[in-house]
Amino acid sequence: MGSRTIAGARLSNSYTVTATLIAVNVVIFLITVIQAKSLFDNNLALLQVRLYLQPVLTLGAGEWWRVFTSGFLHYGPIHIAANAFSLWMIGRALEQVFGKIRYLALYFVSMLGASTAVLLFGDGTPTVGASGAIFGLLGSYAVITLKLRLNPTALLINLVINAYITFSIPGISIWAHVGGLVTGALVTAAMLYAPARNLVRWQAIGTAVVAIALVGLIGWRATEFPSLDCSPQLVQGDYKYFCKSSGSS
Template identity: 75%
Template sequence: MNQPPNPPVPPVPSALPGCWWHPNRPTGLSCARCGRPACPDCLREAPVGFQCTDCVQAGAQQQQRQHRQYRNAGMGTRTIAGARPSNSFPVTVTLIAVNVVVFLITVIQAKSLFDNSSAPVEQLGVLWTSATLGGGEWWRIITSGFLHYGPIHIAANMFSLWMMGRALEQVFGKGRYLALYFVSMIGASATVLVFQDVNGGTAGASGAIFGLLGSYAVIVLKLKLNPTALLINLVINAYVTFAIPGISIYAHVGGLVAGALVTVAMLYAPERNRVRWQAIGTAIVAVAIVGLIGWRATQVPPAQCTFAELRGGTTYVCGTSRSG
């Protein structure tokens, strides 16, 4: 007896999806960027995984657009401030090292890690209006920016300097970055000398660091970058400035304004003879700050300052000098 022929077996559908570009090719692969299924012929190696040909082409076009934006912003092979890009941060590292070394000296002199205000270096270097303007101890305008009260003070400032200083040193280069830092420091000192109590002492690198923050704000506006990180920084620093007792609000405001003005002078300088115009603009800001300090000096009476034994220890005091 003849057996009837077996009926044809329908093909079992594949459990794998078909390639987006070749639907008749089942594949277990997919694009790492868009997630669409793709056969080996439609995938290209990418920095992370494999991407389809469409995503590779879109990524190349996006990279070209970013390159044009970078070039049109005035950067090209240089940064927006005209410096050559660098991955090293010698100025920022040096500034941090100097601050730490000076702090350790005050700790050794005071024989205390948390209370170093009695150290002679601290007393001779903090920004004190009576001693600075009345006693003629002008060095305090700079030295106060390298002195700190206790480990928390210096740790917070050095962390901020490391975070912002590295990025800005890349943008400005060593010379411009140093000018920005020290003009911001002088601007912070000038504001303290003009507005703060003549008998109050101020120290710390936060004035110069706020200058870096003001510079960052100008760069964000210049390049129309996402301001989220800037706003977060501003809110945090504003809270610290107004919420913690003993923080010099004047130093922070003065440094912020000075740093912003210096950055405007550098970023908006004419392209022709750009370095010269940047130097002129920065010098104008610095001269204006020095002029403000000079004007304030005419209002502070002369003083004689010396170390004296007070409260069981040696303290630096200033007394108004009397002529005749």
């Protein structure tokens, strides 16, 4: 059967998933730059406002795709560069530990967890960025460090740096980072501590339980929002959303 990692994946030096995720983020960022005709004000792009995460639009207007599409948007070149660098540094190692399928599950369920935290506790400000999922990878790294009793120095340095950025720079979604971190740790625990017999099945069940719980929380939160029809309109060079009750004419 060949050698396996602690997560049950085949040993491999591949990091194609990480490279692909970075490439998708960069391509979408460039599209928003072209639409906005600005490298630094790409939040003026229609694609940006159609895909960012915002509670009223996501839960009230039923635009559920924003839970995931927001994780591929960024505000400006520094934002995309920082997240691409973090994903490259952390993601490659975790892709080798988990393999492609488990790694993708970890990444997207962490993104779901980050969006869930924003929808539950956020202040309504539009949220974008891959950092929620990246914090999920940090949470995963923490569980692996504890499981293997590794030297935690590198982990602590990463956590301190990211915590400083999270709490010191205005506009960064603290809830997205917290949600991603916790979710990534839970998914990794479900994978690493699954029974050895029928390992893949138990890993899938554990990951699914986390994902279903998050979807349930979003669904519960959605019951607090009225049903709306919303559309963006360009007002003095900036897009604004106008909403009305879906029952009104």
